Amino acid sequence: MELLRLKTVPCTFLRRLNRFVALVEVDGEERRALVTNTGRLEEFMIPGRRAFCTPRSGGKTDFVLVAFEDLNGRGAVIDTRTQAKAFERALELGLIPWLRNCRIKRKEITVGKSRLDYLFECPWGEVYAEMKSAVLRGGDNGEYAMYPDCPSVRGRKHIMELIGLSKAGKNAMIFFIGAMPGVEKFRPYRRGDPEIAKLLAEAEKAGVEIHALSLSLLADGRVVLERPSLYIELEEDF
Structure with a gap:
């Protein structure tokens, strides 16, 4: 199902200059591209790898690095x-079964010392929710989307806030965007941050809902929903 249509241009990844800027090649010229994902992304950020950028006006970069070519010509x-934006469009279209008949009431909600991404209004009440990007592939057949690919103090804080909300009797949720073609399941990447893997197991026991979906980018710039719900696999052996 198509969610968005982007004006993408082919680019080649050269190197990451810092946390937020990458050097890419577009039409034979070296250009700077904004990187919004703070993960290490070492699986994708390989010099010479084909990628997809979108033009950007203003600022110190000319493009946004949107995706990397992955499986069968589709982009991660x-x-x-x-x-x-893709998630919000899927929600608007009623394509997410675990948020059926819900709407976004507010964004950027302050909870304790953290900010959570969403406050949903659902038939069963308000739901405090945090969204995380899961763009690390795992499993023997590459069937898992995983998070995080490096230690994340911010991620730990968000999960602890959600646990606190759930224990206080409120609806709390964390969901992951497995933004890669072909993934079917989600699991935490223990090597990336063992504390987050432990906290997610604790969150589930405390009543925090944990969900994931998958999407990908087609070569023509369409962002499509692949699976509205991924199987969640949490580790219990701590």
Whole structure:
């Protein structure tokens, strides 16, 4: 199902200059591209790898690095803004079974010392929710989308806030955007941050809902929903 249509241009990844800027080649010229994803993305950020950029006006970069070519010509979407827009469109179209008949009431909700991405209004009440980008592939057949690919203090804080909300009797949720073609399941990447893997297991026991969906980018710039719900696999052996 098509969610968005982007004006993409082919580009070649050269190197990451810093956390937020990458050097890419577009039409034979070196250009700077904004990177919105703060993960290491070492699986994708390989010099010479084909990618997809979108033009950007203003600022110190000319493009946004949106995706990397992955399976069967489809792109793995690393741009967190595109992930969020695609998710919101899927929600609007009623394509997400675990948020059926819900709407976004507010964004950027302050909870404790953190900010959560969404406050949903659902038939069963308000739901505090955090969205995370899962663009690390795992499993023998590459069937898993995983998070995180490196330690994340911010991610730990968000999960702890959600646990606190759930224990206080509120509806709390964390969901992951498995933004890669062909993934069917989600699991935390323990090597990336063992504390987050532990916290997610604790969150589930505390009543925090944990969900995931998958999407990808087609060569013509369409962002499509692949699976509205991925199987969740959490580790219990801590």
